[in-house]
Amino acid sequence: MHTIICQNVSKVWGLDTPEEVLAIDRVSFSVEPGEFLVIIGPSGCGKSTLLSMIAGLEPPTAGKILHDGEPIAGPSPQRSMIFQQSSLLPWMSVIDNVAFGLELKGVNRKARHQRAEHFLKEVGLRSFAHRYPHQLSGGMQQRACIARALCLGTDVLLMDEPFAALDVQTRYQMQKFLLDIWQAAGKTVVFVTHHIDEAIFLADRVIILTARPGRLLESVTIDMARPRDVMSSEFERHRNLFVEHMRSEVVRAFEEQELVEMMDTRV
Numbered sequence: 001m002h003t004i005i006c007q008n009v010s011k012v013w014g015l016d017t018p019e020e021v022l023a024i025d026r027v028s029f030s031v032e033p034g035e036f037l038v039i040i041g042p043s044g045c046g047k048s049t050l051l052s053m054i055a056g057l058e059p060p061t062a063g064k065i066l067h068d069g070e071p072i073a074g075p076s077p078q079r080s081m082i083f084q085q086s087s088l089l090p091w092m093s094v095i096d097n098v099a100f101g102l103e104l105k106g107v108n109r110k111a112r113h114q115r116a117e118h119f120l121k122e123v124g125l126r127s128f129a130h131r132y133p134h135q136l137s138g139g140m141q142q143r144a145c146i147a148r149a150l151c152l153g154t155d156v157l158l159m160d161e162p163f164a165a166l167d168v169q170t171r172y173q174m175q176k177f178l179l180d181i182w183q184a185a186g187k188t189v190v191f192v193t194h195h196i197d198e199a200i201f202l203a204d205r206v207i208i209l210t211a212r213p214g215r216l217l218e219s220v221t222i223d224m225a226r227p228r229d230v231m232s233s234e235f236e237r238h239r240n241l242f243v244e245h246m247r248s249e250v251v252r253a254f255e256e257q258e259l260v261e262m263m264d265t266r267v
């Protein structure tokens with residue numbers, strides 16, 4: 001069985017208002033259990049919109065989204081979102097943040113701290129358990145968010161440009177770290193980025209969306225062995241293929257943006 005199925009999914013923001021925007025247009029794809037799927041596309045093409053519908057934070061305007069065969073009717077602990085900015089609660093220690101989902105489920109303090117400690121160790125943050133989020137670096141905060149999702153026993157990690165705010169070195173370390181965690185934990189990952197190298201480095205398969213409205217342009221399987229060498233000719237071949245696929249879409253997105261800005265500034 002597929003873990004996630006999107007069938008002819010569309011999303012219109014501001015339906016029947018002057019601000020109506022068709023963000024996603026009849027997109028269909030599925031995600032296998034344990035697959036690492038990356039969604040890529042030009043700015044504003046609807047990547048975050050699609051992810052928030054899979055998370056159950058927004059309903060589609062048309063079409064169906066299923067998780068393990070069941071229609072997604074709202075958020076669920078089985079699907080955890082990880083955003084560009086850490087969503088840790090600033091007034092709670094790291095361990096309380098990681099254990100927070102279990103607290104909501106009524107798990108007692110000792111049991112939830114034991115489980116949270118296990119996942120903090122997995123992400124290399126055991127010695128930071130009693131610090132507060134502002135005492136952690138950006139990369140460490142994102143690792144704590146991943147630990148929180150794993151601690152909750154989530155099936156599917158939905159990641160919306162989670163490393164975009166990090167410097168290049170930390171971003172690379174976090175990509176390697178995420179692959180290790182994904183391989184060890186056997187989770188399904190749906191990861192949004194507009195960074196071609198990040199997509200090729202991480203993905204089993206990449207879905208490319210067109211400029212808005214986001215439609216499915218291509219689905220590309222990345223059949224390179226891991227760990228992937230960004231300097232290899234094989235990586236370069238994939239990079240060129242993606243640049244080729246995306247070039248016209250990026251130009252289209254940019255032209256449309258310019259047009260919108262021109263209309264906005266017209267008196």
Ligand SMILES: Nc1ncnc2c1ncn2[C@@H]1O[C@H](COP(=O)(O)OP(=O)(O)OP(=O)(O)O)[C@@H](O)[C@H]1O
Pocket residue numbers: 013014021023041042043044045046047048049050194212
């Ligand atoms: N909550 C919202 N209300 C109204 N319109 C929205 C909302 N969220 C997104 N949109 C619009 O939907 C379109 C797609 O936006 P979305 O953020 O999904 O794109 P994206 O591909 O994730 O962009 P980026 O790569 O720049 O983050 C845009 O035109 C955006 O203005």
